Amino acid sequence: MSQPVIICVDDQKSILDCLQVELIEALGDEYIIETADSGEYALALFQELINENYDIPLIISDCMMPNMSGDELLMQIHNISPETFKILLTAGTSRADVVVNALNHANLYRYMLKPWDKGDLALTVYEAVKSYFKNQLLEEQNDALKDMNTQLQERTLTLSQTIQDLKDTQQELIHSEKMATLGQVMAGVAHEINTPLGAIRSSVENIATFLNQNLEELPTFFRLLSEESQQYFFALLKKSSRHKTILSSKEKRQYRRALIPQLNEQDISNATTIADTLVEMGIYEDIEAFLPLLKTPKSQEILNTAYQLSSLNQSTQNIITASKNAAKVVSALKNFVHYDQTGKKIEADIIKGIETVLTLYQNQFKYGVKVIKNYADFPPIWCYPGELNQVWTNLVQNALQAMNYKGTLKIDVSIQYNHAIVSITDSGMGIPDDLKLTIFDAFFTTKPAGEGSGLGLDIVKKIIDKHDGKVTVSSIVGETTFTVSIPNYEK
Numbered sequence: 204m205s206q207p208v209i210i211c212v213d214d215q216k217s218i219l220d221c222l223q224v225e226l227i228e229a230l231g232d233e234y235i236i237e238t239a240d241s242g243e244y245a246l247a248l249f250q251e252l253i254n255e256n257y258d259i260p261l262i263i264s265d266c267m268m269p270n271m272s273g274d275e276l277l278m279q280i281h282n283i284s285p286e287t288f289k290i291l292l293t294a295g296t297s298r299a300d301v302v303v304n305a306l307n308h309a310n311l312y313r314y315m316l317k318p319w320d321k322g323d324l325a326l327t328v329y330e331a332v333k334s335y336f337k338n339q340l341l342e343e344q345n346d347a348l349k350d351m352n353t354q355l356q357e358r359t360l361t362l363s364q365t366i367q368d369l370k371d372t373q374q375e376l377i378h379s380e381k382m383a384t385l386g387q388v389m390a391g392v393a394h395e396i397n398t399p400l401g402a403i404r405s406s407v408e409n410i411a412t413f414l415n416q417n418l419e420e421l422p423t424f425f426r427l428l429s430e431e432s433q434q435y436f437f438a439l440l441k442k443s444s445r446h447k448t449i450l451s452s453k454e455k456r457q458y459r460r461a462l463i464p465q466l467n468e469q470d471i472s473n474a475t476t477i478a479d480t481l482v483e484m485g486i487y488e489d490i491e492a493f494l495p496l497l498k499t500p501k502s503q504e505i506l507n508t509a510y511q512l513s514s515l516n517q518s519t520q521n522i523i524t525a526s527k528n529a530a531k532v533v534s535a536l537k538n539f540v541h542y543d544q545t546g547k548k549i550e551a552d553i554i555k556g557i558e559t560v561l562t563l564y565q566n567q568f569k570y571g572v573k574v575i576k577n578y579a580d581f582p583p584i585w586c587y588p589g590e591l592n593q594v595w596t597n598l599v600q601n602a603l604q605a606m607n608y609k610g611t612l613k614i615d616v617s618i619q620y621n622h623a624i625v626s627i628t629d630s631g632m633g634i635p636d637d638l639k640l641t642i643f644d645a646f647f648t649t650k651p652a653g654e655g656s657g658l659g660l661d662i663v664k665k666i667i668d669k670h671d672g673k674v675t676v677s678s679i680v681g682e683t684t685f686t687v688s689i690p691n692y693e694k
């Protein structure tokens with residue numbers, strides 16, 4: 204950096220010499236002291252030095268000069284370099300208008316009368332130079348602060364972009380996990396819908412066979428029946444249609460075994476076949492009323508026809524039950540998938556969500572899971588219901604896996620201090636103490652490769668965090684409880 208320059212301007216050479224000497228005395232040799240004997244020359248010199256990047260902390264100019272007066276010069280200098288300190292010198296009395304003009308338009312620092320006091324000049328010059336560099340330092344610091352501020356703003360912008368990206372990624376993660384869960388749920392549901400469809404198909408086949416083979420023979424059959432036999436026939440049908448319980452093979456065997464000796468006692472031929480048909484029709488108690496019918500030679504034919512007609516009735520019942528079951532699963536599936544992501548909390552029935560998930564998982568309970576439900580009466584809760592379904596799905600699935608699909612699954616739902624509290628307890632293997640925090644980490648799994656991604660509980664936590672809620676775990680072998688608490692408020 205080149206030395207700073209101070210410029211002295213006066214049309215009298217003796218004054219210039221004097222100024223130069225005194226300034227060197229006052230400031231030492233750190234400064235270059237330049238002189239100019241006219242306003243025009245001073246202006247050109249100033250411009251040249253500025254162009255060459257010199258620092259010019261101070262200019263001292265005589266006021267009364269030919270062509271360009273001191274105040275005019277300082278005004279022009281001010282336009283080029285407002286930060287340079289300006290001192291005006293004058294001989295004789297001072298003129299207020301000149302001073303005010305220079306103050307307003309050139310930011311005049313001092314006005315000194317000739318002859319000046321040496322000490323006064325030294326002090327004034329010294330202070331002007333000091334203030335100049337102080338201002339410069341402040342300006343530099345200010346610039347640095349501005350730079351920092353700009354950088355900070357840029358960083359803030361990048362950070363908030365990163366946060367947004369993270370939020371998007373998280374939303375995508377939740378979404379793709381939902382899709383994966385949905386895939387698993389679908390596999391179960393497919394089974395759950397297939398079973399009633401199978402029942403419906405076989406019932407319909409049953410009805411079709413009957414209609415093809417027996418319908419034409421029915422009028423003849425009834426014509427040949429005596430009045431009395433017809434009454435027995437309809438009594439049989441009535442009794443059979445009243446029987447609603449489905450018997451296990453063991454029960455059927457037991458009833459058959461009880462019936463056969465009863466029939467043999469009455470000398471009824473084909474006791475075994477007749478006992479079979481009666482039990483199939485659900486008639487195994489109070490059969491005394493039918494004994495006269497069973498003793499007639501046509502008993503077998505009447506019984507068979509009654510059986511076929513009653514199984515027609517049974518098939519219709521089966522179809523009704525099976526379609527109800529299928530409809531229940533389909534509606535649970537619709538509930539599960541339906542909640543569109545409006546991104547806004549809505550008031551929803553938490554228990555309905557849990558029941559939806561349980562319905563979708565019911566085929567996995569069949570092989571030995573006892574489900575105990577303790578539901579308190581509940582108002583609708585402000586929540587993201589579609590995402591909560593994912594929470595219940597993951598917790599129920601973990602519970603089932605932990606007890607290898609055999610044991611007790613307990614679901615408690617209550618409301619405490621305006622928080623919905625849902626606990627899901629399984630009787631599985633439990634979680635070791637040192638893993639109780641780690642299990643919530645993304646990708647942590649103890650399941651064999653391909654079986655668990657380790658995302659279930661991470662997603663659970665993210666979704667519960669989104670609700671400003673909490674998820675905790677307590678576990679000993681044979682009893683693991685995940686408890687979710689969700690505050691009930693709109694925002």
Ligand SMILES: Nc1ncnc2c1ncn2[C@@H]1O[C@H](COP(=O)(O)OP(=O)(O)OP(=O)(O)O)[C@@H](O)[C@H]1O
Pocket residue numbers: 597601602605629631632633634642643647648649650654655656657658659660661683
């Ligand atoms: N009810 C539970 N009983 C015992 N251990 C559990 C239970 N729930 C979770 N864990 C443990 O926590 C781990 C992490 O569970 P998380 O649901 O995050 O992943 P995952 O079930 O392994 O895989 P994913 O859910 O992605 O299929 C499990 O691997 C298991 O070790």
Ligand SMILES: [Mg+2]
Pocket residue numbers: 597600601655658659660
């Ligand atoms: Mg899991």
